[in-house]
Structures are given as structure tokens and as C-alpha cells.
Amino acid sequence: MKCKYCGIDIENPEIFKIHEDNCLEHQKLNGIKKETKLEDMNVQELRNLAKEKSIEGYSNLKRDELINAIKAVE
Numbered sequence: 403m404k405c406k407y408c409g410i411d412i413e414n415p416e417i418f419k420i421h422e423d424n425c426l427e428h429q430k431l432n433g434i435k436k437e438t439k440l441e442d443m444n445v446q447e448l449r450n451l452a453k454e455k456s457i458e459g460y461s462n463l464k465r466d467e468l469i470n471a472i473k474a475v476e
């Protein structure tokens with residue numbers, strides 16, 4: 403089985419699964435996605451994210467303020 407992120411070939415399916423979860427290329431990809439996604443999120447999604455990150459007073463923040471607050475804790 404070939405990792406679709408970094409292209410390494412691993413025969414053992416179990417090891418392959420572990421690799422896929424920890425693959426650096428995979429994580430890099432997710433990181434980039436997460437960052438570009440923030441701007442595309444609606445207010446409700448941003449509030450959920452702010453809640454997850456324990457940002458205080460997130461329910462009173464505007465969309466731009468939410469984005470900045472989330473970026474500040476990342």
C-alpha cells in the first residue's frame with residue numbers, strides 16, 4: 403500500500419494505518435487546509451471552533467474578531 407501523501411510504500415496494513423495518521427506530509431496538508439478554511443467558515447462554525455479552543459466571550463465576537471482570536475491561540 404502506498405501512502406498518498408508522501409508516497410512511501412508499506413506492505414503491512416496496520417503499520418500503513420499508523421503511518422497515515424502520523425505522516426508528516428499528511429499533517430502538513432491538514433495544517434494548510436485548516437488555515438485557509440478559517441476565512442471560509444461561517445460565524446456559527448467559527449464560534450464552535452472558538453468554544454473548542456476555550457476562547458472567552460466568543461459569543462459576543464464578530465466574524466473578523468473570531469478569526470483573529472482563533473488565530474491568536476493557534
Ligand SMILES: [Zn+2]
Binds near residue numbers: 422
Ligand atoms: Zn506518508
